[in-house]
Amino acid sequence: MAILLKGDGAAPLRVILKDGLHVVGSGVSGDGRIAHPTVSRRHAEIEVDGEQIELRDLQSSNGSFVDGQRVSQARLQIGQQLKLGSLRLQLCRAPSDDAEIALRLDGPVVETAGSTLPAGVGDRFTLHELPRLLAQLAAGTSEAELLRAFGAALCSLRGVEGVRVSRGDERYFERVDDEAQLWAFDLADLQVELQVASGIAAQQFQPLLALLPPLRALAGPAPAAPSHPDETAPGPSPLSLDPVVIDIYARAVQAARSTLSVLIRGESGTGKEVLARHIHLNSGRAGPLVALNCAAIPPGLLEAELMGIEKGVATGVDARPGSFRRAHGGTLFLDEIGDMPADLQAKILRVLQEHEVHPVGARAPIPVDVRIIAATHRDLSARMDEGQFRADLHHRIADWDVRLPPLRERAADIGNLALHFLARELAQLQRHSRGITTEALRCLQAYTWPGNIRELEREMARCAVFLGEGEALSSDLLKDAIRQREDDPDTLEGRLAREERRILRAALAQHQHNATQVAAALGISRSTLYRRMQELQISPREA
Template structure:
């Protein structure tokens, strides 16, 4: 009889989730199926007679093999033919869910890729020819070998310019969380505004408190942090990890060979976190356009993130090394706006000195015309001339000045209606709107609110040095329900105000929010019971998805629903 502390424990979950069957699997091979010969007998629809095999190996790992079943064997949500596992792992035989974990409780804290990170692939087993089943181990999947394979696959594309350092860093982070015995990966880069996270990935489960951090320094301010239960298996990886950081730094230098230190607000530009499905689609589409030089028109309500998208476009373009200069066309009278855009010559008025405008200073970069719908007709004509011929004249000047800028414009007004009414030039509209994108208001993308609120709270507490564990469920529910007429800007101001009211160590709760935010919205008279339930379910799923960053397993646990119900509701609510 095998030692109950050795081997693995397989927990088969009943379809209704009401009961669990446990099987202790000692060293050796164990058949899973509906046949009476199976060690793990599952008499459920969709289970083949000889469905799969679980082999507990000599080194404490396990191998899951599919035996040609009709409905498949899954590890970590992905269908596999063969996978090497260690530690806590979610598996499924057809639609029957199960958990495979070490029988020794002390080993359940092991952080290994297979099955622990949503969306990552399980490691594929490697077996030398002639190896007997009894002596089979997972040694062929040593972290050093896995790391080398990840670099061989990802770094060539980086060197050939087929991917940016940020894209390669994201690929490496997610690959390493799948291939190395770590719980969290962070790739950082130090800039003028301090260290910023370029890419990060975590396992499904929280990293144990006793985890250690392995820090690897690279050139040009690049750094890698690995969180794991032990650094012993990671120390031999340092040379290859430094090579990866050096490759990222080298590619960054070729992309931006000479660039003065950017102002703080420019240095903070990065891909926004927590985007909803629609915003992800918009950013992906905009990213394709960013590579060219066509003008871009961004439409959307005030505070919906138009300038954030404009800055992101600039950072993804070939003009990323150039300046990003913005002007609010509604904030300045016509004469001042023209001198701000085109510059002014000395002597135009008493005491006036010659000064270049934004279009001149922005050569090689991007000029952002915010609230362009409020621009005076005379100024519109001058901007149109620069778009048609990259030459301008300063206010009061006679000497032509060559400029080379990319225009990105934004407005919260209905430009097509303005054009029809004669308030905006049709030719200018078509030139500026070579690519047009409309940002939905925050109330139409409520799934982003928890992530945005958490980010704003973190920023505010970091400024003040205050400590807060986060936002309560009640406050989060109120934030999600509120319609936010001022969009993201209003949310940011609300969190900033609430953060000032926090006592040390206190979470942001309902009473910290403004009365208008925390009050329950009045339900329309026509709202039926079915509509009320639909609205409540959508709100609950939205909060769960944002709070778990899209992690399906954690969202199911938070909502208390089965896998079948979870995916059915996602589809019904339009969130899948």
């Protein structure tokens, strides 16, 4: 068992103590620290033994009070009020796993390109290895010598068990024990392969590998120009640990350097625009990325937004170039293209065929050079069957048809994303946290995230506001729908209930909580759907 001491205030103080003896006070470190001006440095001892909770005051200046009476020793109960100095605390029961930190934020970590490195690794590289490499560059070292030194520097890091640095058949550094355990990273014309310790994701070292290209630039020009001289742009922030997403971003670089049109499918909040931006950055196109949400603009205005409009078409109307012309030489990202009206679909198809736009009110078309990346959360195959989406337009926009998985299918990424978003929000608030507890992480990974990454981002922003200085994010701070435990017994009936609940939540998320579509997809009536949701305690907006 563990107990939670909850204080009052704008950012409520929260201290979680697991079974054992704890000293609490303003001067202690770790779990028992209570930063309050009326709490002594070593204020009291609290011993937790299951349901038995004992308090012993350590001759504090301002005293310890239970039920309004100053005490030197007392037995406490869950739900009771305790006062240390003038700080009022409520004793609550907490899951034991909320006393354990699963993802740490209080150690020496380095965040670069959105990836959190193992504690101490970033500091060692920055404080010890990087100055040595820079000193060698200042002394006029060759590129080959730099690559050998960089490989040796990587090999010295905790968690790295082997390194190979090569260009084609030429190997600059090699210290490898197991070929089968190597993770390969392409850096322009170079390849760096890492063998890492068990339990460590090789992708976490990518921020350090990103330092190699600028270091090479300081050593002088590369001896051979690669077929694609542009560096690969960094991936999403933070870097994904999910194999499916890693593969998608690797393929995206290949697609970016081709002339293929791209259709990105996925639920709202899965990162479709992030992937589109990654493709644009790796395409080598000099023009801008222009994004337009087709569902957010009234149908009567969408044509002018896309094609542009001439001055004087109507009273008070000024000329506007439109999204196609603003994206000239670059990329036009058409989000929610599945919601585009049928008449406008025909005009988009003509632009793609003729490479020219006809602004509203214009006498002649205008040439454009634009790459189209389209995205939708809708089932375009079903829309085509219903006559709501043109098959010939689909063929034009979907050379590479890629589905971004929802967050509920990316369990490996939930903790990494949560820690990244929490750290970013706390940095803006100029506040520190010890990290995310094991119980909070369990709740985050068990939740189905109907709003996907966007919902997780907002939840971490909300939690950061209510986190006290130096506290860990525990499960009690999460919103009710996320921390809800499934109490079904481990019987056949209980297992069936858990599985049915999972299926219903996934269907609700997939169909944007549209009961008619969910019922049709599951082959049941709406009344049956509502009855099962009520019996399984699934709220109408939950997934």
